[in-house]
Amino acid sequence: MNLMKVAEEAFNTGVEVPEFGAGDTVSVHYKIKEGTKERVQVFRGVVIQVKGSGAGKRFTVRKMSGNVGVERIFPINSPFIEKVELNRRGKVRRARIYYFRDLTGKKARIKEKRV
Amino acid sequence: MPGLIGKKIGMTSVFSAEGKNVPCTVIEAGPCVVTQVKTAETDGYAAVQLAFDEKREKSTTKPQQGHFQKAGTTPKAKLVEFKDFENEFKLGDVVSVDIIEEDTFVDVTGLSKGKGFQGVVKRHGFGGVGGQTHGQHNRGRAPGSLGASSFPSRVFKGMRMAGRTGGDRVKVENLRVLKVIPENNLILVKGSVPGANGSYLIIEM
Numbered sequence: 001m002n003l004m005k006v007a008e009e010a011f012n013t014g015v016e017v018p019e020f021g022a023g024d025t026v027s028v029h030y031k032i033k034e035g036t037k038e039r040v041q042v043f044r045g046v047v048i049q050v051k052g053s054g055a056g057k058r059f060t061v062r063k064m065s066g067n068v069g070v071e072r073i074f075p076i077n078s079p080f081i082e083k084v085e086l087n088r089r090g091k092v093r094r095a096r097i098y099y100f101r102d103l104t105g106k107k108a109r110i111k112e113k114r115v
Numbered sequence: 116m117p118g119l120i121g122k123k124i125g126m127t128s129v130f131s132a133e134g135k136n137v138p139c140t141v142i143e144a145g146p147c148v149v150t151q152v153k154t155a156e157t158d159g160y161a162a163v164q165l166a167f168d169e170k171r172e173k174s175t176t177k178p179q180q181g182h183f184q185k186a187g188t189t190p191k192a193k194l195v196e197f198k199d200f201e202n203e204f205k206l207g208d209v210v211s212v213d214i215i216e217e218d219t220f221v222d223v224t225g226l227s228k229g230k231g232f233q234g235v236v237k238r239h240g241f242g243g244v245g246g247q248t249h250g251q252h253n254r255g256r257a258p259g260s261l262g263a264s265s266f267p268s269r270v271f272k273g274m275r276m277a278g279r280t281g282g283d284r285v286k287v288e289n290l291r292v293l294k295v296i297p298e299n300n301l302i303l304v305k306g307s308v309p310g311a312n313g314s315y316l317i318i319e320m
Contacts, residue, residue: 003124006299007141011129055127079130 008055013079020059022047022097023090023110028061028074029082040082043072046110049096062100064108069101089113116222117200118319119145119210120167120193121302123225125312129293129303139293139303142223144318146211146300149204150186150194162198165210166191167315193315212300215320220289221302224317225310230281234258239275285309 020026027044045063048071052058057076062069074081090110100108121144128138151164168191172180175190183190187207204210215221235241235258243256258277261270290304308316 003143003299003301004127004141006296007124007294007301007303008127008129010294010296010303013130055129075130075136077130079132079134 005054011055011077013077013081015081015083017076017081017084018086020047020050020084020086020089022049022095023092023113024086025088025090025110026061027085027087028072029084030074030078031080031082044087045070045072046090046097046100048098048100067104089115116198116319117214118195118197118221118317119212119214120147120165120195121145121316121318122168123308123310123312123314123316124301126307131293137293137305138307139305140308142302142304142308142316142318143300144212144215144302146209148186148188148191149206149208149210150182150188150191152204152206153196160198162196163200163204164194164196166194168192195317197319211297212295212302213297215292215295215302215318217292217295219292219320221292221304222286222288222319223290223304223308224284224286224319225308225314227281227283227285227309228311229279232278233280234277235275238277238280241275 024047025045026047027042029040029042031038032041043061043063045061048060048062050057050059055077058073059076060071060073062071064070089112091113092110100110121142124141124143126138126140128136131137145167147165147167149163150166153160153162153164155161166183166188170190170192172190175183180190185206230237234256236243236256241258244251244254247255261274287306287308290306290308292302293305294303296302302318310316
């Protein structure tokens with residue numbers, strides 16, 4: 001498996017991504033193409049899960065847009081990700097906080113983790 | 116065709132320049148040692164025999180040990196002959212991965228994974244019955260008719276039926292080389308290649 005890593009690292013985008021997990025709030029700056037123009041959009045929300053390893057690692061971010069929940073899955077090695085900011089560390093007991101989808105209002109809050 | 120012997124390491128996916136996620140196979144290709152040079156005068160045809168991968172001397176037969184000694188190398192596990200190399204080789208020369216260029220196409224030959232005794236749907240791509248109702252009891256994946264009746268009164272040779280599947284020598288043509296990493300003797304080709312991880316492959320340019 002060692003050689004697999006070598007091959008995957010050859011395609012690294014060089015974007016440093018901070019370490020985060022479920023419950024953390026992150027801002028993902030990602031490039032979107034509109035015709036010929038390219039601009040950066042920010043997607044800020046709570047990380048629901050981090051899935052996979054190596055080149056196939058990806059994470060799901062959930063945010064509330066108005067009162068509609070929006071989830072996006074980002075591959076960590078995607079060339080469209082410009083940077084990922086870690087805004088807040090959340091204290092959760094699970095690696096995949098699917099229950100968070102069903103919570104609304106005051107219940108949909110995650111305590112901050114004390115470091 | 117000129118080529119190299121390699122080993123399948125595994126599959127992964129990488130992002131291309133356009134941002135597309137491309138499936139690819141990682142192959143450890145070479146370095147190969149020239150163990151025999153065949154010429155038209157001595158052998159009737161011109162070819163180069165390459166050897167790849169270390170092997171214990173204990174598990175090498177005496178005649179083979181002599182063969183490798185002649186080329187001045189340690190015993191190797193896999194020997195393959197290649198034709199039409201452009202440059203001339205001497206015994207003991209090393210052919211490495213840098214003869215493969217990025218963004219070119221290669222053909223990869225390997226031994227496909229054995230699947231055991233399989234029915235016609237998996238083995239030959241038959242469609243099966245295609246339904247569960249109208250009196251189909253338990254023959255959803257049955258082959259159907261083998262031929263006509265009193266004439267010819269027999270089943271033609273080569274009729275596709277169930278049987279041992281996989282374990283065949285398979286060549287996949289025109290795989291794009293996405294990347295060559297000479298430090299680790301690695302190449303990445305787009306798509307899949309036959310065989311299990313760790314099996315030997317023949318890469319031809």
